[in-house]
Amino acid sequence: MSRPEDREPVLFHTQGRAARITLNRPRALNALTHTMVRRIDEALDDWERDPAVETVVITGAGERGLCAGGDIRAIHDDARDGDGMASAAFWRDEYRLNARIARCPKPYVAVMDGIVMGGGVGVSAHGSVRVVTERSRVAMPETGIGFVPDVGGTHLLAAAPGELGTHLALTGAQVGAADALLCGLADHYVPTASLPDLLDALAELPVGEALAGYVRTPPAGVLAGRRDWIDACCAADTVEEIVRRLLAHDDPAAKEAAETLLAKSPTALKVTLASVRRARKLGTLELVLNQEYRVSCAALGTPDLVEGIRAQVVDKDRRPRWSPRTLGEVTDADVERFFIPLGERELGLSPVVR
Structure with missing residues (x-):
């Protein structure tokens, strides 16, 4: 039988000098709801005073990750059957929370650790100390769902070296x-096995001292070796030209990126590049x-957001029918x-300028 706290979508407690936020919807990969956003904001009110x-620490319950994003099923239903006001209200509070996290005193x-996507990036990557693991x-x-990076994601990606952010956004x-x-989405690498000890250390020590015993060099990534073609291709002024350059490149990974783009919402791609x-x-x-x-509020009135979530999350047929169907059909006015x-x-x- 589950305990009452297991049914709470977000848990709060203090351990020594650290206050802990635990996103607690593991079956939904800790997807954020409006209630969770409000409760986190209220907790930060108390803790800042x-x-x-x-120190404030945020983690995710379960074994799969910190947070897979916002509750997009609710957004799908609101956009399809409602007036979009519930989604707009959620985003208003969520984006204000993202800004608050970035300015946390x-x-x-x-x-x-694990999966950190969409809204999960918003409650983590704006923090002052961001820890990643091998997972x-x-x-x-x-x-991929007919939407555009939000929760301050375009701010983070715009600041990435060269055109890496453009590549990841598209x-x-x-x-x-x-x-x-x-x-620039994270600051330190700590092996997953060391996280329990790190969390205990954060309860007892200043953050810098706590981290010192656990930070390691991460396994090699892939993007550094792809910078040449990513920067050359993604510097183009239009999505069409980015795709053309990718297809013309010798690296198979560039061609694979082009095919990835051609499966995404044409409207979302063009709005993302502009964003x-x-x-x-x-x-x-x-x-x-x-x-x-x-941008998010405008997306509520477009067919691609409902269709994208339907294809990827609701029906899971992975066959979205985008409208317009091709990049060439999406005009500058659109x-x-x-x-x-x-x-x-x-x-x-x-x-706020620091």
């Missing part, structure tokens, strides 16, 4: 520990989150509609 709390340690699989896979590729470090490029110019996380909120200001419905975060 509590002098006994010197106390060390915020994210243990990014880490970090990704922003939104283009393809939705999963990266391991070394590549997450290379792309990452604009994020570079916007600079601060808050301004990028404001942009992402406009893309621009995603960036139209929302007036009184704007997210309205103010930039």
Whole structure:
């Protein structure tokens, strides 16, 4: 028989000097709900004012990962059958939480073990101390469901070296520990077997001292060896040209990336490329989150978001019918509609410059 706390979607407790957040929906791979976002925000309110709390640590329950993202089934149902207001309200609170995590006045340690995708990136990769393991699989896979990287993901990817962020945003590729470090999505590699001891150390020691005994060199990644073709191909101004360059390249991995792109939502790809490029110019996380909120709300009114989630998550036939069907059919005007200001419905975060 399960204990009452096992049914709570997010657990909170303090251990020594550390306050712990545990995402607790392991059967749903700890996917975030609106309730979870609100409770985390409330806990941070308390802990930021509590002098006994010197460090905040976030982990995920179960063996599979920290968090697979937001509850996209709920978004699917809201977009298909509702007016989209529930999803917009969820994103409003989620994106504000992402910004809050980035500005947390106390060390915020994210243990990014296992799967960390979408909304899971939002509650971890904006933290001040991000730990990955040999099991880490970090990704922003939104283009595969007719959506666009959000939760500040375009801000993070826009800051990655060269065009690595563009590549990851468009393809939705999963990266391991070394590549997450290379792309600026993580700070330290700690073997999974050492995590229990690290968590105990964080309860007793300042973060730097706690980490010192457990940080190691990660196994080699793959992106460093692919920088030449990724930078050359993904620097193009259009998705069509990126695909053309990838197909023309000699490296089989480049051709594989092209085939990956051709299976994604054409609209989502073009809006994602525009989002990452604009994020570079916007600079601060808050301004990028404001942009992402406009894009996300606009996506609720497009057929590809409902169809993408249906094909990948609901029916699982993996055969989405995108509309428009090809990149050439997505016009500049179609893309621009995603960036139209929302007036009184704007997210309205103010930039914070450190």
